[in-house]
Amino acid sequence: MNTIPMSYYLVLSAVMFTLGAIGVIIRRNPLVMFMSLELMFNAANLTFVAFSNAFGNANGQIFVFFVMVVAAAEVAVGLALIVAIFRTRHSIDIDLMNTLKN
Amino acid sequence: MPVITLQLVIFITVAALAIASALGMLFSRNTVYSALLLVFNFTTVAFLYFMMGAPFIGLAQITVYAGAIMVLFLFVIMLLGTEQIARIEQLSAQSVAAVLLGLVIITEAVVVFLLRNPTSLVVTSGGDVVSVNEIGGLLYSQYLLPFEITSFILLVAVVGAIILTKQEKPAGKAVEGEVKK
C-alpha cells in the first residue's frame, strides 16, 4: 500500500506552524507577520486534510475550505488596515503600534 | 520504521522543500522574496493535498492562496513601496527566546508524535478518498448555513477593506463651491 504514517504529517505540520509562530514574533514588518500567519493556517489545514484522508471523512476538507475563506477575508481586512495605518503614520513598524496601551 | 517507498521519498522531499521555503520566507530581508517563497510553500502543500487525494482542496489552495491572496500581498507591497525596508532587525532577546521556544516546541512535537505515542493511523496516497462530488454535496446540504455565512463574512470584509482604504477627499465640497462662484 502506498501509505505514509500520519505522524510524519503531524510533525511536518508542527514544524511549519512553529516556524510561522517564530515569524510572527521575530519580524517587525507586519506584512511578513501576516505571511507567517498564513503559514500557520496552512500547517493547520495540512493536518485537517491528513486526518480527513485517514478517516475517509469529507468534513475535514470542508473545514479547510472554510478556513481558506476566512483567511481570505482576514487578509483583505488586514492588508487594508496596514494600508490605512501606513497612510497616517508613514511607517508600518509593528513595535510602534502600541497606542492601545493605556 | 516503515519501508522506504517511493511515496515516502517524495513526501520527505516535498516536506523538506516546504520547510526550506518557510525558513526562507522568515529570514528573507526582501518582502517580495518572502512573498514569493511563501507562494512556493503553498504550492508544495498543494502538492501534498493532491498526494492525499484531495484535488479540490489542492486546487483551491493554488487558486485562492497562491493565486489570489499572495497576489494581494504583492500588490500591497508594491503599493507601499516597502519591499526594500532596509531596517536592521536587531537580534533582540525576544527573537532569541522565540527561536529557542520554537525549537523546544518542535522537539516536543517530535517526541510526542513520533517517539512517545506514534499513532497507527496512516495516510493513503493516490486515489480519491473523498470525491469532489461528496464535498459539494455536503457543502450545499449539511453546511449550507455556514457556507452562506462565509459569503456574508466575505461581503463584510470587502466593504470593510474599501472603507478602510478609502481616501478622505480633503474639503472637496468647498472646492466645488468655489468653482461655482
Add this chain to the structure above:
Amino acid sequence: MENATTTLYFHLVPLVVFLPLAGLVINLLIGKKLGEVVSGTIASLASGAAFVVACLLMLSLRSNPEAVVVPFAEWIRVGGLAVDWAFRVDTLSVTMMLVVSGVGTLIHIYAIGYMHEDVRLNEDPGRFTRFFIYLNLFIAMMMILVSAESYLMTFVGWEGVGLCSYLLIGFWFEKGKEGTGNAIAAKKAFITNRVGDFGFLVAMFMIFLQFGTLSFSELAHVSAPVGALGTVVVAGIGLFLLLAVTGKSAQLPLFVWLPDAMAGPTPVSALIHAATMVTAGVYLVARSAPLFELSPVGPQAVAWVGTLTALFAATIAVGQYDIKKVLAYSTISQLGFMVAAVGMGAYVAGMFHLVTHAFFKALLFLSAGSVIQGVEHGHHHDPHADHYAEFDPQDMRNMGGLAGKMKVTTAVYIIGALALAGVAPLAGFFSKDEIVAFAFGKNPVMFTMLLLAAFFTAFYMARQVWMVFFGKARTTAAQGARENPLVMTIPLMVLAVLSLVGGALNLPHVETLGKWLEHTMEGLHPAEFNWLVAGISLAVAFTGIAAGWFFYGRRSWQPGQSDPMKKLLGPLFTAFERKWWVDEIYNALLLQPYKDLSAILAEPVDQKLIDGCANGLGRMTGWFSRGIGVLQNGLVRSYALVILAGVAAILGYLILR
C-alpha cells in the same frame, strides 16, 4: 362591684398625662395668637385639671386603698418581654401626682407673671408660649414617671423630664456666660442625667434577667434568688438603681449638673430642679423598696451616698454668692437627706421630706425669682447705671436691705428659710427630724453627719436672709427694687401657708402619711418621735441661725467686702467657694481624657491607621498591577511570545506527565 365603680375614678388616671398634653397641643397650635395671659392660663388650667384628677384619685383611694392597675395600650411585647402602657394608682403614686400637679399649678400661675417680665428683659417676647409648652410637657412626663406600672414606663417619664429639663435650662439658649453658658449647662444636665439613665437601663436588664418582668405589681412579691450569684445580682440591681438616683436626684457623684441648671428661668428651678423632677430618684428608691429589701448592699450604699451628699452640698452652699446657687446646693443637700432616709428604710420619712421640701423649696426659689426680678427692675430703672456693663441680679453681694421694699417676698422667704432650717413647728422641722431620728437609731456616724448638714443648712439660710433682705442696699439696683404683682405673690403666699402647716401631714403619733403609704409599701416602720433627737436638731438649727446672725447680721455687709468666714476658715472656705473643685476634677479626669481619646481615635487611629490600612491595600494593588502592567506593553509580538511559551509549557507538561 357596680356600686363601687360609680364612686371610683381610677379609670381617669390617663387624664393626668393627657390633660397637660392637651394644654401643650393647644398652645403649640394657637398659643401665639391667644396672647400671653390666655396662653398661660390654658397651661395653668391644664396642670390644674391634672391636679383635680389627682384629687379624685386620692378620694377613690381613701375608700379603696389597694393599688389599682389601669391598662391603657400594648407597647413592647417581644419574646419574653411584655411591657404595656399601664398606669398604677396607689397611695405612693398619687402622693407624687398631687405634689407634682399641685406645686406645678402654683408655679404655672406664678410663671405667667414672671415670664411676662422675663421675656421682655431677655428681648424675645415671642418665647412666652414656648415656655408654657415646655412646662406642660414636663408635667405630662412627670406624671408618666410617677404613674407608671413598670420600670420601663417610668423610664419614659424619667428621660422625658430630663428632656424638659434640657429644654428649660437652655430656654435662653443664646444667653449665659459667653453666650453659650446656658446651652452648655443644658447639655451638661442632659448628659450627666444620661449617665444615671445608663444605670437605670442596666438595672432594668438585671431585673428582667433575674425576675423575668419589669412590672411593679409582679416585682412587689419577689423573693431573693438563692446562691452567691443571686446575691451579687440583687446587690448589682441596687447599685445600678443608685446610679440612676444619683443622676436624677443630683447626688454624689453626679450632682454637678444641678447648680449649672440654675441657668433656667426661676420657675423652672423651682418646679423641676427643686420640687419635683429631682425628687424622682427618691420616688424610685421608694418604688423599688421590694428589690432593695432583698440585699443589704444597695440600701446601705444609698444611705451613705445620701448622707455624704447632704453634708458635702451643704458645705458648698455656705460659700456661694449667687442666690439661686445657694438654693441649688441646698436642694442637693436636702435631696441627700431624703435619699439617706429611703436608703435607711425610712420610706415614709423620705417621702414626707420630699413633700414638705417641695413646698418650701418651691417657695424659696419662687421668692428668689421675685427678688431677682425686683433687683433687675431696679437696675433697669436706674438712670445712672451703665446698662451695657455686666450686672448680675442674682449675686447676693449686689443686694441687701430688700426687706423694706419687697414686704411680701421677704415675709414668705423667711418662712421658707425657717422651714428649711428646721425650726419647729414649720414643715421642715417635722420631716427632717423624722429622718435624723431614724438615723439616730441606725448609725451614729450618719446621724452626726446629718446633724452637721442640718447645722450648715440653718447657717447658710441665715446668711442668705441677712445678706439679701437686711442691712443697707449695696447697689442702686437693690435700692430701686420693688414688689412684684399679685399673680406672682399669691402663689408665694399659698406655698408659704403650706410650708407653715405642711408638717401636719405626718405629725408624730398621728402618722397620716405613714398610714396612707402603708397601703402601698409593706412593713413600714412607724417613726418613733424622740424628744432627745428633736431637741438636739432644734438646738442645731438655732445654733446655725445664731452663727449666721453673728457673722452676717450683727454687722451689715459692706459693698466690696469679702466674706467674713473667709478669714476664719481660710483655705477651707475657698474650697466651699470653689465647690471643692469637683467640676475641675471631672473635667481633668473624665471630659478631657474622653476628648483626647476621641481625637486620637478620629485622627491617628481612624484616618491614619484603619483607613491607612485600607488605602494601603489599595496602593499595594496599584503597585502590583503596575508591575503586571509592564507585560501589557501593547506590542503584539510580546504577546505572541507569551502565547508561544504557553504552548511549549503545555506540550512539555503533556510529555512529562
Add this chain to the structure above:
Amino acid sequence: MTNLLNPLVLLLLIPLAGTFLLWLIPGGRKSLVRWVALLTSLIAFGYSLWMLSQFQSTDPGLQLGVKIPWLQFGSTTVHFEVAVDGLSILMVMLTTFLTPIAILSTWTAVKEKVKGFMAFFLLLEAGMLGVFLAQDMILFYVFWEFTLVPMYFLIGIWGGERKVYAAVKFFLFTMSGSLLMLAAMLWLGLTQGTFSLPQLEGVGGMVPAAAGLLFGAFALAFAIKVPMFPLHTWLPDAHVEAPTAGSVILAGVLLKMGAYGFLRFNIPLFPQVAVKAAPWLALLAVIGIIYGAATAFVQKDVKKLVAYSSVSHLGFVVLGIFALNPLGLQGGILQMVNHGLSTGALFLLVGMIYERRHTRQMDQFGGLWKVMPVFGTLTLLVVLSSVGLPGLNGFVGEFTILMGAYTSTAINYTLAAILAATGVILAAVYLLHMYQHVFLGPVTHEENRFLKDLNAREILTLVPLLAVSAWIGLYPKPFFAIMAPAVDKLIAIVQPFIAVVK
C-alpha cells in the same frame, strides 16, 4: 405570563418603568422629570402598601413569591425567585417609603443633569427592592452588585469635592467583600445543586469543614456593607461626598442590606457557625458602638458626624442580630428601620442647611434655632429620636436590642450589653454637642442671621419620618407583630446549636 403578573415582580418593574419613562422625556424639562420620578416612587410606595395588606403577618414563611428558571450552571439551575417574609417586608417598605422622600429632597438641591439623577435613583430603588426580595443566591448577588452602579454614579457625578475618590472607595470596598461572597455562593450552589435560599437552610451542617470559611466570606461582605468596625472607613467619605438624597438612601437602605444579609444568609445557612461567631461579632459590634460614638464626637463636619454615628447605630443592629434571641433579633430589625428613619432625617436636615450656606462645618453655625425655629425644632426631634429618647423610635429598638444582648445565651458575656449601653450616653454626648454648636448659643456669623426657615416642601419631607418615628416609639406592636413569626422561625433554626454549645 401569569408569573410575571406576580405582585413582587410588578413592584420591581414600577421603578424600572419610571426609568424608561424618564428616558423618553427630554432632559431639559426638569420639573417634568422631577414629577415623573416622584410620582413613580409614590406609586411604588402605594403599591407596596397594597402588597403589605396582602401579606399574612402570622405566616412565618415566604409569601407572594414566584420562581422562574433563569440560568443554567451545569446541572444547577438559577431561578428568578422572589418572595417576601417577615424579615424582608419591613425593609421593602422602608425602601419604598424613603425613596419618594429622598427624591422630594432633591427638588432644588439637584439642578444639573436632573434626568440622569432621577433615572439612577429609580434604578437604585429597583436594585434595593431586588436585594430584599431575591430568594436565590445568584439573583441576590446580581441585585446586590446592581445597587452599586447607580450609587457609584450618584456619588461620582453629583457629589462634593472629592467625589471621585469617595465613589471609587465606596465601590472598591463593597466589591472586594462581595467577590468573596460570590465565590462562596457559587461553591455552595454547585456542590449543593441549588441556589435557592429556602432549600439551603442549615446547609452548614452538610459541609461542616467548609462552613466556617463560607460563613466568613458572607460575613465579610456584609460587615463591609453594614459597616462594622474596622471596615467602616469608606462610609464617612462616601457620606460626606454623596448628594443629600444619596446619603439618605445610603444610610437608610443600603447599609441595611448588610445587616439583612446576616439575617438572610449567615444565620439560617450556617446556624452552628453563627452561634460560635456570635460572641466575636458582638464584640466587634460593641467596639463599633463606642468607637463610632467617640469619633463622631470630634468631627467638625456635621455630615461626617452623622456618618460616624451610623457606625455606632449599626453596631446596635449587629449586636441585636447576634444576640440570637427574639428580643435581640426583633430589636435589631426594628432598629434597622429606626436608623433609616432618624439618620435619613438627619441627612435631610444637614442637606437643608448645606443648601442654604454651602458649608457643613460646625464652627460656621451657632444660634440657628433663633433664626430658623422650625428647623431647630424638627432637628431637635430627630436628634432625640437618634439619641434614643423613650417615646420615640430609637429607644424601642435600642432597648430591646440591649435587653436581648443582656439576656442572650449566644453572647455569653453580659458585659457586651453593659458596654453597649454606654453608647446611649455617648450618643447624647456627640449629638447634643452638635446641636449646641449649630443651634444654640448666640448667632455668631452675620451670614446666618437672615437664613430662611424651612419651606413647606422641606417640612413635608421630614414630617412623614417623624410621624413614623413617633408611631414606632409609642406603639411598635404592628412592627414587631409582622416580623415575629419569621424571627421565631429563624430562632428555631439556631436554637439547637445554642443548646449544644452551652
